[in-house]
Amino acid sequence: MDFDFSAEQRMLKESVERLIAERYDFDQRKQYMREPAGFSRAMWAQYAELGLLGLPFAEKYGGSGGGGIEAMIVMEAFGRGLTLEPYLATVVLGGGLVALAGSEAQRAAILPRIADGSLLLAFAHGEPQARYDLADVATTARRDADGWIIEGSKSFVAHGDSADKLIVSARIDGQRRDARGIALFIVDAAAEGVQRRGYPTQDGLRAAEIRLSNVKLRSSDALGEPGKALPSIQQVSDRALAAIAAEAVGAMTAAHEITVEYLKTRKQFGVAIGTFQALQHRAVDILVNLEQARSMALYATMMLDEADPAERAKAISAATVQIRRSGKFIGQQAVQLHGGIGMTLEYKIGHYFKRFTAMESTLGDTDHHLAALARAGGLIAANAS
Amino acid sequence: MDLRFTPEELAFRDEVRAFFREAQPASIRRKMELGQRLSRDDIVTWQRILNARGWAVPHWPLEWGGTDWSPVQNYIFKEEMQLAPAPDPLGFNVSMVGPVIIAFGTEAQKRRFLPKLANLDYWFCQGFSEPGAGSDLASLRTSARLDGDHYVVNGQKIWTSRAHLADWMFCLVRTDAGAKLQRGISYLLIDMKTAGLTVRPIPTIDGEHHFNEVFFDDVRVPAENLIGEENKGWTYAKYLLGNERTGIARVGASKYRIQRAKQLAATVMVGDRALADTERFREKVAAIEVELKALEITQMRVVSNARNLPPAVQDPASSVLKIKGTELQQAATEILMEVAGAHAMALQSEHLWGTASDAPVGPEWSATVAPDYFYTRAASIYGGSNEIQRNVVAKRILGL
Structure with a gap:
């Protein structure tokens, strides 16, 4: 058992933390949000330069072969800065699927362009009716002479509006919620029949509703074996949840520090409000929630390498439950302890709260994951009788 | 970074586990499993068995009967003891007065008291x-x-x-x-x-x-x-507070209660299915398991980080251990109460002590559930109430 980072991991941590500290203060973030894509292209280029965009990919694709711990380090720093760029959409989800399920040709065509910052991806999977069920895919792909024809709608596609390519899930067989029969396709965002409606989300990020009408694809656009995509989708979703857990911990750490600092500086009745016991105890409860969340983000990261997908899923759901609960508590209480200023758009604490809130419905809410964990028997086995 | 135990740590765990399985008297194990109270003799007997093996005071210095175990080994030892389940060595002796005598006592006091503390000749x-x-x-x-x-x-x-x-x-x-x-x-x-x-x-x-x-x-x-x-x-008393942080959460004991609750819930019927198969029960237990897993890792972080910190500096993560640890001990006793239902309400002290000659009202295990629940309310009061803990954390760690 060992919780220490390697020398390379410490260097990565220092460099990404420094970048965020120098280039991502609250005012800079506001500027980035006003850019056309809703995030900073310059920062994206910076990430590429630091090697963050190729982090999880093999060296031959311009990456550095990093694992879950490296992703955790980056996401935690991003969480602190409430970054806006499509790292999760492009690198973790989109790039993750190409690396996991793609052919050699697909990997070679896409991953180096992600790593150098020239290609943005989004994972167009969720649908309006699916309510967090990863197997609930109504979008269809049917064979035609030259390849596939896709028809359907995708909802809440994170950074779907700025993506150059979409990884689209579609059903080639079976009923709407069947585990079998799901395929993945690489779809050019500018392809005929792809209609995107981009919009800002409550947390300052971007998403899109995507309509796919009679979109014609070649056979070679299929990612992995058509019909057998669900395990890959589950695996990258678990990676994304672990990444979001780390991002949440970074954001919670910042929210905790900002709040404690406020308690020390804000004066009422002639004294700092942090001298009041009711507020002190709340601040300690924030710390307890933060440390519990940090532990579960570590657990999620470690369990990504678990060979048994069911065990991995249980661990990820357990971590997600803790992260969501801690995030909700810390977000709400950080606003409460700030009082009126916590309610304003001009002050940063409310933006952390909004980000925690948006995470709550990403890839399954708390109830969804608690139910999944409970159905799978929980983390602790019953005593043998 | 690797949260898993190393092969050496796993071998150590197996050694400890095997020792508990073989060395613990069956009568004591049975009382522990049923949640029954132990007699003074039971506690003394067990601590002397541990002491004979050299394991009554593993966290003490070697010269006073301790071991050279790493913090991780000490952690594994405690965890396995609680999961066995076997009684802890008497905390007042081994975790409280013992370390104070070791740190501040005279040579004569050490020679006079420490061996007797380890062997529970003095309680x-x-x-x-x-x-x-x-x-x-x-x-x-x-x-x-x-x-x-x-x-x-x-x-x-x-x-x-x-x-x-x-x-x-x-x-x-x-x-x-x-x-x-x-x-x-x-x-x-x-x-x-x-x-x-x-x-x-x-x-x-x-x-x-x-x-x-x-x-x-x-x-x-x-x-x-x-x-x-x-x-x-006062300085010596306060030294205790910083001493022995890792035992305080009692994660192993809470885990054992949850294992037990799940086992028993499979025997309790609600209509036509076992309580263990109802969604509400499963989700309630799962929610506790999540927090317990988080606490377990928090505890391992504190254990692992101990070697990186100067002795006087408290790891912020350690602040969680007492507060969350006691909350979860209490939550686990509550779950057992739910499993027992009305049977828990029969007051049968002799079945709590395992001295009864008549059959219990309800299943035997249910006699201990309510006393366990009631008494575990003390966990968030003793050793500095959880409110005092929050005061201390606010001051020492948050600087408020």
């Missing part, structure tokens, strides 16, 4: 709280006046756990009434058989006898039983 209790000094411990008033080569002690202690079983008490007394609060306190070891010392039971809400009042009426204590310097007792 210690803790004389800290008083009627007017609970959370505000420093306002204690029990006095000790030096008279020749003896201290003469007068006053009263309260909530003294297991004083009725104890041979000795480590006691905070006021030796300088003029000094301000913390500064006039001394740390004294008192033989419970000394004339003028009276113990009176305080029955607790579980119907049992844990707590006592202890009265001192001109109790004469040899001055050689003073630990360290006069009027420095």
Whole structure:
């Protein structure tokens, strides 16, 4: 058992933390949000330069072969800065699927362009009716002479509006919620029949509703074996949840520090409000929630390498439950302890709260994951009788 | 970084596990499994078995009967003991007075007390709280006046756990009434058989006898039983607070209760299915398991980080251990209450002690569930209530 980072991991941590500290203060973030894509292209280029965009990919694709711990380090720093760029959409989800399920040709065509910052991806999977069920895919792909024809709608596609390519899930067989029969396709965002409606989300990020009408694809656009995509989708979703857990911990750490600092500086009745016991105890409860969340983000990261997908899923759901609960508590209480200023758009604490809130419905809410964990028997086995 | 145990750590775990399986007397194991109370003899017997193996005080220095285990090994040992389930060595001896004597006692005191503490030849209790000094411990008033080569002690202690079983008490007394609060306190070891010392039971809400009042009426204590310097007792008492953080969460004990609750819930029917198969029960338990897993990792972080921190610096993560640990102990006893249902409400003290000759009302295990639930409410009160813990964390860690 060992919780220490390697020398390379410490260097990565220092460099990404420094970048965020120098280039991502609250005012800079506001500027980035006003850019056309809703995030900073310059920062994206910076990430590429630091090697963050190729982090999880093999060296031959311009990456550095990093694992879950490296992703955790980056996401935690991003969480602190409430970054806006499509790292999760492009690198973790989109790039993750190409690396996991793609052919050699697909990997070679896409991953180096992600790593150098020239290609943005989004994972167009969720649908309006699916309510967090990863197997609930109504979008269809049917064979035609030259390849596939896709028809359907995708909802809440994170950074779907700025993506150059979409990884689209579609059903080639079976009923709407069947585990079998799901395929993945690489779809050019500018392809005929792809209609995107981009919009800002409550947390300052971007998403899109995507309509796919009679979109014609070649056979070679299929990612992995058509019909057998669900395990890959589950695996990258678990990676994304672990990444979001780390991002949440970074954001919670910042929210905790900002709040404690406020308690020390804000004066009422002639004294700092942090001298009041009711507020002190709340601040300690924030710390307890933060440390519990940090532990579960570590657990999620470690369990990504678990060979048994069911065990991995249980661990990820357990971590997600803790992260969501801690995030909700810390977000709400950080606003409460700030009082009126916590309610304003001009002050940063409310933006952390909004980000925690948006995470709550990403890839399954708390109830969804608690139910999944409970159905799978929980983390602790019953005593043998 | 790797959260998994190394092969060496796993081998150690297996060794410890095998020892507990083989060395623990069956009667004690059965009582532990059923949640029954252990007699004084049970506790002494078990600690002597551990001591014979050299494992009663593994966290002490080698020269006083300890081991050279790493923090991780100590952690594994405790966890396995709670999961066995086997009784902990007496905390007052091995985690409280022992480390204070090791740190601040004279050579003669060490030779006199430490071997007997490890072997439980002396059973210690803790004389800290008083009627007017609970959370505000420093306002204690029990006095000790030096008279020749003896201290003469007068006053009263309260909530003294297991004083009725104890041979000795480590006691905070006021030796300088003029000094301000913390500064006039001394740390004294008192033989419970000394004339003028009276113990009176305080029955607790579980119907049992844990707590006592202890009265001192001109109790004469040899001055050689003073630990360290006069009027420095507060420092020694506080040393305990920073000492032995990792045992405090009792993650293994909570895990055991959850394992047990899940096992028993499979035997309890709700309509046509087992309670263990209802969604509501499963989700409730799963929510506790999540927090318990988080606490387990938090504890491992504290253990692992201990070697990176100077002794005086408290890891912020350690603040979670007492607060969350006790909350989860209580949550686990609540789940067992739910499993037992109305059966838990039959008051059957003899079945709690395993001394009954008649059949219990309801399943045998249900007799211990309510006392366990009631008594575990004390967990968030003793050792500095959770509210005091929050005060301390706010001050020391958050700087508020």
